[in-house]
Amino acid sequence: MSMQLYGSTISPFVRKVAVFAEEKGIALDLIPTAPGDASPAFRAISPFGQIPALVDGDFSLADSSAIVTYLEAKYPEPALIPAExxxxxxxxxxxxxxxxxxxxxxxxxxxxxxxxxxxxxxxxxxxxxxxxxxxxxxxxxxxxxxxxxxxxxxxxxxxxxxxxxxxxxxxxxxxxxxxxxxxxxxxxxxxxxxxxxxxxxxxxxxxxxxxxxxxxxxxxx
Ligand SMILES: N[C@@H](CCC(=O)N[C@@H](CS)C(=O)NCC(=O)O)C(=O)O
Missing domain, CATH: 1.20.1050.10 (Glutathione S-transferase Yfyf (Class Pi); Chain A, domain 2)
Structure with missing residues (x-):
């Protein structure tokens, strides 16, 4: 099952994650979400209401840099964060x-x-x-x-x-x-x-x- 990315790609942070995933060949479903969304369901995955947030099965993570670090570790090829x-x-x-x-x-x-x-x-x-x-x-x-x-x-x-x-x-x-x-x-x-x-x-x-x-x-x- 593909992962879900919450946000709007007008945000540079959401776009960063979406492009990073596509360059790795990872499928993400974009779930349109406004910055600051106050719904309890969104706050459960993004405690301060910021976009983006990622859901991967029963795991979730907010913050674009945290998310790309997670994706790099889970899908190392092609490497987009160098090892050296x-x-x-x-x-x-x-x-x-x-x-x-x-x-x-x-x-x-x-x-x-x-x-x-x-x-x-x-x-x-x-x-x-x-x-x-x-x-x-x-x-x-x-x-x-x-x-x-x-x-x-x-x-x-x-x-x-x-x-x-x-x-x-x-x-x-x-x-x-x-x-x-x-x-x-x-x-x-x-x-x-x-x-x-x-x-x-x-x-x-x-x-x-x-x-x-x-x-x-x-x-x-
Ligand atoms: N450090 C965060 C920044 C995310 C961020 O600032 N997102 C903005 C939209 S561009 C936001 O959701 N703002 C709403 C708010 O802070 O309530 C990241 O890299 O994901």
Missing amino acids: AQARGRTIWFDELADTIVFGAGRAMLFNRVVGPLFRGGVGDAAVADAAERDQWPGILAYLDAQVGGRDFLVGDTLTLADIAVASAFASTLHACAPVDAAVYPDLARYLAAILARPAFATRVAGERAFIERARARVVK
């Missing part, structure tokens, strides 16, 4: 960076430009989003542009959790109209375009975009 010490350490660094620093700025843009205005009754402070894009975003983009350099992957020469986590954070900010300027950050722009073109990302992100555009059409009607 430095490579593993750097992979977890980029996963953490994506979840905290990158999506810390991204959250301000996504929530104030998309989630609040379209899905939470019109709340959202555009000035907060603009300040994050102006003050926090350039340093993040410059750092990642230098880390990518002329390479195709952040760690080693194959896809890892590092690429999935970073690209997933960017996929969410791209929904929030924060493009990566290829004239200023050429390596990062090239790298992200290639990672986001992988089918596991491309099909999901296209579906999310269509969902957001349908919500926008309803709100502006």
Whole structure:
């Protein structure tokens, strides 16, 4: 029986798990769940109401990084979290960076430009989003542009959790109209375009975009 993933892939954390599983050939059923869902059934698997949460038979787990660690241990091939010490350490660094620093700025843009205005009754402070894009975003983009350099992957020469986590954070900010300027950050722009073109990302992100555009059409009607 396949596992169930609770959440919405507009969330970078949920998308990270969904893409990670697909790249490993693991089937997950996505159970649409809003962030903060207060139902007792959801709180039983995600005690603080955050998405994602995973159910695998009688086992459940919340938090994207915990879930990908579980999936990697249960389905080791293809390896997406390297075994070698430095490579593993750097992979977890980029996963953490994506979840905290990158999506810390991204959250301000996504929530104030998309989630609040379209899905939470019109709340959202555009000035907060603009300040994050102006003050926090350039340093993040410059750092990642230098880390990518002329390479195709952040760690080693194959896809890892590092690429999935970073690209997933960017996929969410791209929904929030924060493009990566290829004239200023050429390596990062090239790298992200290639990672986001992988089918596991491309099909999901296209579906999310269509969902957001349908919500926008309803709100502006
Ligand atoms: N560290 C967590 C973060 C998950 C998270 O922040 N999810 C957000 C949605 S993007 C959420 O569910 N927020 C609702 C809440 O905190 O009530 C992970 O990696 O899964």
